[in-house]
Amino acid sequence: MASDLPGKRGSILAWALYDWANSAFATVVMAGFFPIFFREYWSRGQASETITFHLGAVNSGASLVIALVAPVLGAMADRGHAKKRFLAAFTVLGILGTAGMFSLGGGHWMRAAALYTLGIVGYMGANIFYDALIVAVARPQEYDRVSALGYGLGYLGGGGLFAICVALTLWPTHFGLADAADGVRWSFLLTAIWWGVFTWPLLLRVAEPGSALPAIGWARTTRAGWHQLLNTAHEIRRLRVIGSFLLAYWLYIDGVNTVIRMAVNYALSLGFGSQQLIAALLLTQFVGVPAAIGFGYLGERIGTRTAILLGIGVYVLATIWAANMHSTWEFYAIAAVIGLVQGGVQSLSRALYARLIPAGKSGEFFGFYNMLGKFAAVIGPLLIGLTALVSDDARLSILSILLLFISGAILLWRLPLHNIGANWSDSETSKPH
Structure with a gap:
């Protein structure tokens, strides 16, 4: 994977290792232990449908926060040449929220929801700047492989830590812990530490990309960020291919994010055991690596x-x-099937978008990209929660996301990719779509 960019393989690996770092939160906390602990420990005694609604609302609320500020943050980062600083700040926020769950006792579902919200905002906010930094380590023709490398390492790192945390919950006494609940609490703390340690390679090895925009003070940067946001919105309206892609992405990634966040809760509501679900999540992670x-x-x-x-x-x-x-x-079979495509859909979407956006504006355009992707996560979990609450039918609620997958696919299929600018690789335009 040669590159003409400074750092070459070293900077690519350092960038991809951030996926290894923050995927611990996505796997151990978001997809794994938080839904189980939220249902069985922090929300003990509540009705199943109420718990599903609360979990959906928490996910949606956290996503809404970052969705509203993502484009402005991206524009500010471009103006202030501060992608790495913003990434570090949001990472610290996510780490603090995750570590805070370690000492939280049973029955405190509202406090758990607040800490989880901090974790998600930190996780998703940092991803805005992580995604935007791909242009600093790879050439356009390398985006598919470099983006996929990040997701592959993310599955490996997240799955590896998850396996350790599963061992803590299955055999707590072997590690000097009192019980499985104690193992889960330590899993939250280990995730925070893991996230922090493996963020350092990116901060040390990845160079801040250049920008055609002048560096200015923070107060002016904020004002310029809002102004640039409006300009970007107008530019996206003018660049119809980008706008069409973002709409398609917003729809189908809603389904992807909803599956990640709500699958365990859905299976628990059907009566499946938590240990079986944890094993299935491990399967998804390790299938997802290759x-x-x-x-x-x-x-x-x-x-x-x-x-x-x-x-x-x-x-x-x-x-x-x-x-x-x-x-x-x-459930095991479905988990394996999802593992085959989950990372691929996410990584190739990022790679495709990186080819579409104008040079020197990756921060602001990835702000929109992340805003739509995370705003989609506002709708999906809440849709499942409301459907379950109203219909009292978990199976019906999961089917609601089909509309998102199908409509997004139709829009993506109709996207005119034959004229999208110089960044597009020759191999893509030569393939049938």
Whole structure:
């Protein structure tokens, strides 16, 4: 994976290691232990449908916060040449929220929700600047593979720490812990430490990318950020391909994010055991390691868009299967299938968007990208929570995300990629879509 950029392989690996770092939060906390602990420990005694609604509302509220500020933050980072500083600040916020769960006792679901919100805001806010830094370490023709490398390392790192944390909960006395709940609390603290330690390579090795915009003071940067946000919105309206892609992405990534955040709660509401679900999540992580990297090469071979559409199609089939599953083996099978495409859809979407955006404006344009992706996570979890609360039918609620997958896929398929500027790789335009 040669590159003409300073640092070459070292800077690419340092950048990708941040996925290894923050995927610990996504896997151990967001997808794994928080939904279980929230249902069985912090919300003990409440009705199942109420817990699902609360969890959906918490996820949606946290996503809404970052969705509203993401574009302005991106524009400010471009003006202030401060992507790495913003990434570090949001990472610290996420680490503090995650570590705070360590000492939280049973029954305090509102405090848990507040700390979880801090964690999600930190996680998603930092990702705005992490995604934008891909242009500092890779050339456009490398985006598929470099983006996929990040997701592959994310699956490996997140899955590795998750395996350690699972051991803490299954055999707590072997580690000097009182019980499984004590193991979960220590898992939150370990995640915070892991996230912090493996953020350092990016901060030390990845150079802040240049910008055509002049560096100015922070007060002027804030004002300029708002002004630039409005200009970016007008520019996106003018650049119809980018606008169309963002709409398609907003729809299908809603389904992806909702599956990540609500799958465990859905299975718990059907009566599956928490230990079985944890094992299935581990399966998803380790299937995802080679699959995410392989999707990068698949995108180069058959076209980035075609590979994304393939992944969305798998999500549609898996969702239908999940709504009709009754056995534990089916949950394991669905988890493995999701693991094959989850990282690929996310990484190739990032790579495709990186090719579309104007040079020197990655921060502000990735601000919009993350805003739409995270705003989608406002709608999906809340939609599932409300559907479960109103219908008292968890299976019906999971089917609601099919509309998002299908409509997003249709818009992406119709996207005119034949004229998107010089950043587009020759291999993509030569492939059928």
